[in-house]
Amino acid sequence: MIITTKKDRNDLLESIAENKSFFLIGCSECATLCGTGGEPELEDMQQFLEGAGKEVTGTFRAKTGCQVLGTKVELKPFKEQLEKTDCIIVMSCGAGTQAAVEIFPDKAVYPANDSAFLGNMTRFQMFDERCSLCGECIIDKTGGICPLTNCPKGLLNGPCGGTNNGNCEVSEDIKCCWVRIYERMKKIDQLDKMDEHILEPKHWSKAARPRVHSAKEDKKKK
Ligand code: SF4
Ligand code: SF4
Numbered sequence: 437m438i439i440t441t442k443k444d445r446n447d448l449l450e451s452i453a454e455n456k457s458f459f460l461i462g463c464s465e466c467a468t469l470c471g472t473g474g475e476p477e478l479e480d481m482q483q484f485l486e487g488a489g490k491e492v493t494g495t496f497r498a499k500t501g502c503q504v505l506g507t508k509v510e511l512k513p514f515k516e517q518l519e520k521t522d523c524i525i526v527m528s529c530g531a532g533t534q535a536a537v538e539i540f541p542d543k544a545v546y547p548a549n550d551s552a553f554l555g556n557m558t559r560f561q562m563f564d565e566r567c568s569l570c571g572e573c574i575i576d577k578t579g580g581i582c583p584l585t586n587c588p589k590g591l592l593n594g595p596c597g598g599t600n601n602g603n604c605e606v607s608e609d610i611k612c613c614w615v616r617i618y619e620r621m622k623k624i625d626q627l628d629k630m631d632e633h634i635l636e637p638k639h640w641s642k643a644a645r646p647r648v649h650s651a652k653e654d655k656k657k658k
Contacts, residue, residue: 437466437556438529439563440473440549449488451546452523457491459514459521460548461536463501463528471561472549473501473527481527481548493517501532508539571642577633579620584638586613592635 452458460478467473478495485492494517498507511518523544526533533547553565568585574592575582584590588606594614598605602615621627 437469437554437563438531439552439555439565440467440470440529441552442472442477443548443550445484448525448546448548452490452525455490455523455544457493457521457523458485459493459518459524460495461501461507461524461526461528461532462495462497463532464497464499465501465528467501467528467532467549468497469557469561470563473497473532477527481525485525493521498528498532501526501528502535504535504538507535511539569643570638570640571647572639574635574638577629577635578617579624579626581613581617581620583613583617586616592638 462473462478482492525546526536527548529551536545554567555563555565595612599612604610604612
């Protein structure tokens, strides 16, 4: 899931200073789980904007805010409120905000959140980064743990000389990810693979931006 954090409200007020009326779009997926774009946050934002003397013409929580076509269809019943607003505030991730830019080519669109990283929810509203979207996954060779993301140095072959009693030299609060990888490989009886696979430098060309992907083309792969 995409982890989002709320933008500073004063920064938001500065961005929207020239606008008077707003339609708010949240998201039922990641932003709801992060507490940045669910119903309570939409309500809270509405109160905040009204308190700042702005008009809120409507609020809506998309099923999946980054899905352009689906969100466009879901917004149809809000035609009247959307006509009355001079801009949109999106309370999801950057992809959700840019979906709104495509849906509303003639209106200003503002993000209420910052998109932080791709991660997992480990406890209620606690998130850990798990994947850096490198475009070529190598965790089949590292026991399912991503060294690119979990090692602060992104070392593909580790540990480095700084590992200290199993902890990372960058922060005592985190266990060295290469120690975790070793322990995991041992547990699943794949330690021999660690000798076999000295990982080659990554092909960063696979992460060249902007990236596009066709799921239809992917289906044709054997
Ligand atoms: S190797 Fe790449 S794709 Fe796989 S988890 Fe790590 S960053 Fe993500
Ligand atoms: S101690 Fe481990 S996790 Fe920390 S930088 Fe070195 S290899 Fe990476």
